[in-house]
Amino acid sequence: MMAPASKAQKLDPLAYLALPGLIFMALVFLAPLLLMLWSSIRGADGFTLSGYARVLGDDYYIQVIGQTLQLALITTAGALILGYPAAFALARAKGWRQVVLFALVFLPLTVSIIVKSFGWGIVLRRDGILNWLMLNLGLIERPIRMIFTEFALYAGMINVFLPFMVLPIYSVVRMMDPRLPDAAATLGASPWFRFTRVTLPLSLPGVVAGVSIVFSLAVAAYVTPSLLMGDRYMTMSMVMAKAFLNLRDWQLGAAMAAVLMTLAVVVVIGAAILQRRLGTAKGS
Amino acid sequence: MQPDYLVVSGADKRFGAATVLRDLSLSVAQGEFVSLLGPSGCGKTTLLRCIAGLLHPDRGRITVGGRDITALAAHQRNVGVVFQNYALFPHLTVAENIAFGLRARGISKAEAGPRVAEALALVRMEVHGDKPVTALSGGQQQRVAVARALVVRPSLLLLDEPFSALDRKLRETMQVELKQLLREVGITAIFVTHDQEEALVVSDRVAVMNAGQIEQLTDPVTLYHAPASLYVLDFVGQSTKLSGKVLSSSDGMIEVQTAFGVLRAPASFMPGSSVAVAVRPEAMVLAPEADAALNTLRGQISDISFLGSRTQIHLNAPAEGEDRVILELSRLPAGLATGQEVSFGFRVTDTMAFLA
Amino acid sequence: MERFAKGLTSFALFLTIAFLLLPIVVVIPVSFTEAPIFAFPPEGFSLQWYGRIRNVDGLLSALGLSAQIAALSTAISLLLGTLCAIALVRGRLPGAEAVATFMVSPLMLPGLVLGIAMLQAMRELGLRDAWFSLLIAHVVITMPFIMRTVLASLSLFDFAMVDAARTLGCSYPLAIWRVLVPNILPGFVSGALFAFIASFDNYPVSMFLVDVRTKTLPIQLLNYLEISPDPTLAAVSTLLILLTIFVLFLCDRMVGLRRMSSI
Numbered sequence A: 001m002m003a004p005a006s007k008a009q010k011l012d013p014l015a016y017l018a019l020p021g022l023i024f025m026a027l028v029f030l031a032p033l034l035l036m037l038w039s040s041i042r043g044a045d046g047f048t049l050s051g052y053a054r055v056l057g058d059d060y061y062i063q064v065i066g067q068t069l070q071l072a073l074i075t076t077a078g079a080l081i082l083g084y085p086a087a088f089a090l091a092r093a094k095g096w097r098q099v100v101l102f103a104l105v106f107l108p109l110t111v112s113i114i115v116k117s118f119g120w121g122i123v124l125r126r127d128g129i130l131n132w133l134m135l136n137l138g139l140i141e142r143p144i145r146m147i148f149t150e151f152a153l154y155a156g157m158i159n160v161f162l163p164f165m166v167l168p169i170y171s172v173v174r175m176m177d178p179r180l181p182d183a184a185a186t187l188g189a190s191p192w193f194r195f196t197r198v199t200l201p202l203s204l205p206g207v208v209a210g211v212s213i214v215f216s217l218a219v220a221a222y223v224t225p226s227l228l229m230g231d232r233y234m235t236m237s238m239v240m241a242k243a244f245l246n247l248r249d250w251q252l253g254a255a256m257a258a259v260l261m262t263l264a265v266v267v268v269i270g271a272a273i274l275q276r277r278l279g280t281a282k283g284s
Numbered sequence B: 001m002q003p004d005y006l007v008v009s010g011a012d013k014r015f016g017a018a019t020v021l022r023d024l025s026l027s028v029a030q031g032e033f034v035s036l037l038g039p040s041g042c043g044k045t046t047l048l049r050c051i052a053g054l055l056h057p058d059r060g061r062i063t064v065g066g067r068d069i070t071a072l073a074a075h076q077r078n079v080g081v082v083f084q085n086y087a088l089f090p091h092l093t094v095a096e097n098i099a100f101g102l103r104a105r106g107i108s109k110a111e112a113g114p115r116v117a118e119a120l121a122l123v124r125m126e127v128h129g130d131k132p133v134t135a136l137s138g139g140q141q142q143r144v145a146v147a148r149a150l151v152v153r154p155s156l157l158l159l160d161e162p163f164s165a166l167d168r169k170l171r172e173t174m175q176v177e178l179k180q181l182l183r184e185v186g187i188t189a190i191f192v193t194h195d196q197e198e199a200l201v202v203s204d205r206v207a208v209m210n211a212g213q214i215e216q217l218t219d220p221v222t223l224y225h226a227p228a229s230l231y232v233l234d235f236v237g238q239s240t241k242l243s244g245k246v247l248s249s250s251d252g253m254i255e256v257q258t259a260f261g262v263l264r265a266p267a268s269f270m271p272g273s274s275v276a277v278a279v280r281p282e283a284m285v286l287a288p289e290a291d292a293a294l295n296t297l298r299g300q301i302s303d304i305s306f307l308g309s310r311t312q313i314h315l316n317a318p319a320e321g322e323d324r325v326i327l328e329l330s331r332l333p334a335g336l337a338t339g340q341e342v343s344f345g346f347r348v349t350d351t352m353a354f355l356a
Numbered sequence C: 001m002e003r004f005a006k007g008l009t010s011f012a013l014f015l016t017i018a019f020l021l022l023p024i025v026v027v028i029p030v031s032f033t034e035a036p037i038f039a040f041p042p043e044g045f046s047l048q049w050y051g052r053i054r055n056v057d058g059l060l061s062a063l064g065l066s067a068q069i070a071a072l073s074t075a076i077s078l079l080l081g082t083l084c085a086i087a088l089v090r091g092r093l094p095g096a097e098a099v100a101t102f103m104v105s106p107l108m109l110p111g112l113v114l115g116i117a118m119l120q121a122m123r124e125l126g127l128r129d130a131w132f133s134l135l136i137a138h139v140v141i142t143m144p145f146i147m148r149t150v151l152a153s154l155s156l157f158d159f160a161m162v163d164a165a166r167t168l169g170c171s172y173p174l175a176i177w178r179v180l181v182p183n184i185l186p187g188f189v190s191g192a193l194f195a196f197i198a199s200f201d202n203y204p205v206s207m208f209l210v211d212v213r214t215k216t217l218p219i220q221l222l223n224y225l226e227i228s229p230d231p232t233l234a235a236v237s238t239l240l241i242l243l244t245i246f247v248l249f250l251c252d253r254m255v256g257l258r259r260m261s262s263i
C-alpha cells in the first residue's frame, strides 16, 4: 500500500530544486572553462605545452606577469595602509553619523568603474583639478604631468578597489568586543602592546578577507589600467584581450588566462585556508 | 468532560527506512494536561507534528472531539503549538505576533485588538506589546509564544519542550505559571519533555514513550509506584534493582532468591524465571523490627553519602555479587560506619518485580 | 596616545572618503561647462552636453540593452539561485558545501577569463547571437551575488516559523509569503542590487560578446571616450551617479544600507 522504498527516497525532494541552477552553471560556466583549459594545451597535432612555453619562456611575457603582480601588490598595500585605520574610525562612529559615513564609503562601489576611471582622468589632467588646486595653493609653479604616469595608475587602482578593503575590515572590527582592549589595559598593557597583541590579531580575519579580495581583483583588472595607461603598461589582462581580439592567437590567450586564473585561485584558496586557521585559533 | 477527546489510533510514521512511530495509540480526556516523556529520538516531536498536521502519519487515525482530522492540513486543524525555540516572528512586534493567527483567520485589525490585549494580559505582558520580539528575555518570549498559540482558542495545545531554552531557576517558576495558566483556560494540552521531574510536577497524566510507542500512560503517582515495565522504572525516578530467580509462586505472590537473601513480591511468574526486583530508595528502612509485611535482608555498608535533606547508604550483599542496595534516610542514626553489617527492610507491597 | 590613535584613524577615514569621492564628484561640474574640454575650473554654465546625449549614436540603445540584460539576468539568477539555495539549506543534499562554493566561484574568477571562455564556447557551438550570449554570460556573473546573500539569509532563517504560521491558520504558500519572504527580503534586495550593478557595470566579460549592433553601456561609453572625448560623457556620468544614489536611497528605505555591508 505504500510506495516501495527506493534509493531515491533517501534524498529529500527539496534537493532536486538545486538541479536547474546547477545544470545551467555546469553548461554555461564550467564547460566553457574546461574547454578553454583544453584549448590551451591543444596544438595542431594533439597535446602541446607550447602556449605555456611561450608565456613562461618569453622575457616580454614574464615582464608583463611581473608588472601585473607589482601593480596588484602596490594596489593591495596602498589600500591596506589607507583602509585599515579608516575601517576603525568607521566602526567607531555612532548613530546617524555612521550611516552617512558608511553610505559615503559604499556609494563609490555602486558607481560604474568607467565613470570613476573617466573622473580620475579629469582629476589628473594637466588642466585638471589637482594641478589647479596645487597651483592655487602655491605648491607648484606650473602644472605637472600626472596622467599616463605610474603614479596615476596606482592612485586610480587604489581608488577603485579601496572599498573592498575597508568593508570587510569594518565588519570584523564592528563585531569586536570593545572591552577586550580595555581588559588588556587593566592588565597593565601599554597602548602599543594592546594594539599589537589584542586589536591587530582580532582584526586579522577582516584583513585577510580584504587583502585577498583586493589582490585578486587588482591582478585581473582591465578597465582601469587600459584607461589610465593604455599600452604603456601591459598587464596580463591586456595581453589576453589583445591575443583574442587583435592577434587571434587563441592558444596564447588561453595559456595566459590559465596562468592568471591560477594566480587568482591560489590567492583565494590561500586566504580561505588562512581564514580557517584564524577561526580555529580563535575558537581554542 | 469528554474522556476520549483526542484519540490517536494505530499511527505509523516512517522516514525512509527508519520507523519513528509504530502502531501508536493515545487517548487524552478533555481539559487534561498530559506530558510526553521519553529519551531523545524516541519520536515525541514526530508525534506532536502528526497531531498538529505538520506531518501526516503513514497509517492510523487522529480524532479531536470525535471529529476525524487525519486528512486535514495544519492550518485547518485549529491546534495550537508552542515550538521548542518558540519560533516567534522577528519581523513583527509582540502584539503583531499574537495577532498573527487571528489575522490569518480573516479577523479584522479592530476586532483582533481587544483579543490581543486580553491575551497579553493573560501572560502578564501588557506593557511589552509594541516591542520587537528580539528585545525580550527567554521567559518573556515563552509567554508570547503561549499567548500567540492560545489567542485563537485552539481545540488543543501542543508544547514541544517549552522550557528547554530557560535556565533552571526560571524553568521552575515558568512550570508552575504554565500549569496554572492552562488550568485557568481549561484547555487540553500535550507537553513534550525529556525531564522526568518536570513531567511529574506539571501534568495530570504522563505518557512514557519508547522507540515510537507509548509504554505507559498514567497519573504521576501510579507511574512512580507501579511502573509497567523495567524501561519505565528506569526512566522515572531512582530505584534499587536486584536480579534473582523465582523460587515459588502462589496467590499472586512470588518468593525470589537474590544475593541479599530471599524476598517476596506481589506478582505471579513461573517458578524458575529470572526476574528483576526493584525498590524505591525511600521505601526502605534500616534495622526494622520483625514484621510479616516486610522483606527483611542483611547487607554490609560500603558508603555513606550526605545529600543535605537526606542521606544515602550503599550496601553490599554478604555473598559475592554485583548487586548493591541504596537506601535513603531523612536522618542518619548515630554510630553507623562503613564496613558495618546491618539489616534493612521494605514493605512487600512496595516491592516491584519484572521479568528480566 | 589614545587620542592620537583616534585622530589618526579619523583622518584616515576622512582621507579615504575624500579620495573615493573625488573622481565621482569631479565629473558633475565638468558636465555643466561651456567649453568642449574637461578643463578645471569649468568655464561658464550650460546644459548643452545633456542635450547632446540624445544625439550620441547608440548611447541610448546601449543604455536600454544594459538595463534589459541586467534586469533579465538578475531575474533569472534570482529564480535559479533561490531554488538552489533552498535545496542547499533544506534538502539534506550531500556535498551541499561544495555545490555552494561552485555556484559562488564565478566571483573569484578574473572577469576576462570568464569572457574568453564564453567567447570560445560560443564559437565552438556556432552561436553568434550577441544578445543571447550576453544574457547567459550575465546570468553567470549575477548568480554568485544572489547565491551568497540568499544562502546567508536562508541559513539564518528558522523554518519552525513556517510551521508556526501553519498551525496558526496559514496554508503552506501563505505561510511562506507571510513569514519566509519578509524575513529573507533584505537578502533578496541586497543580492539583487549587487547582481544588477555587477551586470550593468560589467566590461571584461561583455567586451568579448558584443557585436557592432549589440553593445552594452560600458562598452559604448569606453568607445566614445576613446573616439571623441567631450563633456557629454560627464553629463552621462552625472546622470548615472544620480541614478545610483536614487537606487541606493530606495534600498536603504526598504532594508537598511548597513545590512548590505557584506559585499
Ligand SMILES: Nc1ncnc2c1ncn2[C@@H]1O[C@H](COP(=O)(O)OP(=O)(O)OP(=O)(O)O)[C@@H](O)[C@H]1O
Pocket: B015, B020, B038, B039, B040, B041, B042, B043, B044, B045, B046, B047, B194
Ligand atoms: N524529517 C525527518 N526526516 C528523517 N528523519 C527524521 C525526520 N524527523 C525526525 N526524524 C528522525 O526521527 C527520529 C525521531 O525524531 P523526533 O524529533 O520525533 O525525536 P524526539 O523524541 O523529539 O527527540 P528529542 O528529544 O531529541 O527532540 C529521530 O531519529 C530523527 O532523526
Ligand SMILES: [Mg+2]
Pocket: B044, B045, B046, B160
Ligand atoms: Mg524533539
